[in-house]
Amino acid sequence: MHRLFARMIDAFRPADGPPPHTLLAFFRWCLSGAWPGLGFAAFTSALGGVTDVASAVLLGAVVDAVVSTPVDRIWADQGWLILGFTAFFLVIRPAIVGLSTASSSVIINPNILPLVLSRLHRWTMGHAVTFFDNDFAGRIAQKQMQTARAVTEVASEFVNVVTFALASVIGSAAFLVSVDGWGALALILWLVAYILLIRFFMPRIRSRSARRASARAMITGQVVDTITNIKTVKLFAHAEYEDRVALGAMAGFRERALDFGRVSTWFRLSLMVVAGALPVILVGGAILLWQQGQASAGDIAASGAIAMRLAQMTGFVSMALMGVWGSIGEVEDGMKTLAPPHALTDAPDAEVLGRVQGRIDYDHVDFAYGRGDGQGGIHDLDLHIAPGEKLGIVGASGAGKSTMVSLLLRLYDVEGGALSIDGHDLRRVTEESLRRNIAMVTQETAMFNRSARENILYGRPDATEDEIIAAAKAAEAHDFILGLRDHAGRVGYDAHLGERGVKLSGGQRQRIALARALLKDAPILVLDEATSALDSEVESQVQEALRRAMRGKTVLAIAHRLSTIAELDRIVVLEAGRIVEQGSHAELLAQGGTYARYWNRQSGGFLGIEDDDTSEAAE
Missing domain, CATH: 3.40.50.300 (P-loop containing nucleotide triphosphate hydrolases)
Incomplete structure (x- = not known):
């Protein structure tokens, strides 16, 4: 049975399409494929609620039997009732509760969290790099876990508490109708008051919970950011500064938590007043009916048991609902962070690239990171690289070297012109197949x-x-x-x-x-300052390895150390996102232009490019 229950939900089933941006649709997206397992768990939970009512009814029947039967005739006249009562409490009720517990512990909790988390993680991984550039890594991870946990809690509480409570209330109403319709009416009126109380408080709990979750995630993001850069913190002696920043985030969380605590306190107080009214109403009503000869002692006992059970249930149901609404607030907060549409996607008819030959064509490419101000990026870049050609790229910081490579890897889409490999426009091929054809070694x-x-x-x-x-x-x-x-x-x-x-x-x-x-x-090799961190002895050894690695491959090599690219087939020089010179090392030196100036200003094989703009301004 354990294995059967565990297989009711496929914990790693992919989602159907992108996540929606409305709450109910988002829940359906998170839980799609899990509904049969959730439905079975809800049924066993409802069965447990009916069992609670049946317990009170049986108790009432036993009381009536004891009151109406002579002591010496109890076993003779009521033996089967007593045996049924015993079997119910020792066998049937434990079996139903055990089944309900197994449904929650085996079907829901171990499966729903990984199901939701895997879907959120897959979707998050599909975001463009700009999505990650604009947020804390720790905050994104926190949002994934927070949202998956919150969805799991909502599903679990609805199954374990809400369906259980609904079955109990419906069963209680049915019993009270059998005694007297006024008792059922009183229960319904009480239930209306209870629902109005819930309706008043829950939206307030939900909004405060969302703000609390956002503040908690900010703490995680801040702390992870500090720990990730702990060497920099220590080198600059900024432990006290980072402590103040963290304390500021914690203070914000404290204020949000206090807001949540205040509304929770008032909710709990109001709840206890409403819950306390139920036993008074039901037991008092049953006593009045008994005085009029319309109810038995067993009815009073059963009504009392039901009233006490519902009053107790009111507490844990309300706390569960508070948790549900709090979790819904966290889901909304996580949905806003994680579920935006992907900024960079494969075209519906995108083709899968096989192993390419390595021809690369930048056809009048424009890209400025969406700024539209003409600053940064590359502009009208027209460059054609033959298969197997070894191309060096030189330029001052901000000239557009890394942008060229980022566009080739399709970390961004071109804003103008076209970029293709072997004649395939990169916007018309799948990202995965493109990047399988490119190997890269970076400075970072x-x-x-x-x-x-x-x-x-x-x-x-x-x-x-x-x-x-x-x-x-x-x-x-x-x-x-x-x-x-x-x-x-x-x-x-x-x-x-x-x-x-x-x-x-x-x-x-x-x-x-x-x-x-x-x-x-891969057939295309990109080297972005690939040997910048090597000492001279190791670099000479690695350079030989690089020469072997370059054979038969198209190579794009970015370098500030010009000696590392001097032997390449062609070198292009970028300034302000445009090609200002190109040719072999010897040809560029003969031109006596920008490249020759860079070469002549090298010290110990390193290029003094970073100060070039200042130098030019002074010339």
Whole structure:
């Protein structure tokens, strides 16, 4: 039965389409495919509610039987009733409660959270890089978990509490009708007052909960941002400043939590007054009917049991509803953060690129990050790169070098003109198939807090151990990897590198990143300051590995150290997003222009580009 229940909901089933932007539709999107399992759990919960009413009815029947039967005839006349009462409380009721508990513990809780979280995570991963650039990484992660947990709590509470309570109320009303219609009417009037109380308080709880959730996520984002940059914090002696910033976020959360606490207190107080009225109404009414000969002692006992149970239930149902409305507020808050439409998507008829030859065409490309002011980005870039050509890209900071590469990887779409590979417009191919054809090594190397092996294997997950080691050797990384040891005692290729590879030097990170790119063996290779963190001795070794890696590939190499690109087939010089010079190293030196000035101003092989704008202004 356990395995059957566990399989009622596919915990990792993909969602149907993008997330909607209205609350009920968003819940349907989160829970689609789970409805049969939720329906079964709701049925068992309702069965438990009916069982509670049946308990009171049986109690009343036993009281009537005891009162109306002589002591010496109890077992003879009421034996079957007593046995049924015993069987109900020792067998039937525990079985129903156990079934309801299993439904909640096995069907709902273990499956709904991963179902919702996996859907939110997939959707979040599909956002363009600008989405992540504009927010805290910790805040986004917090929103994913917060929203998945809140949806799970809403589903669980509705199944376990709301359906249980509805079944109990309906069953209670049916019993009271059988005694006297006035009791049922009194219950209905009380229920109306209870619903009005809920209707008044719940929207206030919901809005305050959303603000509290937003403030909580801001704390997480701020703290994660500080911890992520902890070395910078310590180097600049800003621990006190970061403490003040964190305390400011915590103070904001405290104020939101106090707002939530105030409305919760008034709600709880009002609730207890309404709940206390129910036993008075039902028991008092039953006593009046008994005085008039219209109700039995058992009816009084049953009415009292039902009244006390409903009064108790009022408390936990209301607290559950407060939790539900609070969770709904958190879902709304998370929905606003995570569910916006993707800014960059594959066209409906996008084709899947196979392995390309590597021809790249920038046809009068314009891109300025949507600013529309003509500042930054690239402008009317017309550049055609033949398959297998090795192209160097040079320019001052902000000239457009990284923008060229970002457009090639389709991290953004061009705003004007067209960019294609082998004649395929990048806007008409799938993002995944495009990026499988491009390997990249950047100056800011990205490492996962995983083993060295896993970080290299990221280039091609199906590679063999021999291929991993060969790539590491080619990148001059094998020897230092063998000497790695992490805090858990893992060594060599099994050693974990720490968050963002903090346990490695800059040169070691670049060599692992290079090994990853070599293992990928894509037809297009992008090098963005790929050897900037290497010392001269290691660089000379890696340069040889790069030469081997470049064979047969189209290469785009961004460099400030001109010696690293001097041997390439062609070099383009960018200024303010436009190509101002292009040609071989020798040709550009012969022109005596911008490139020649950069070359002549190098010191120790490094390019003094960053100060170039200032120098030109002075000339």
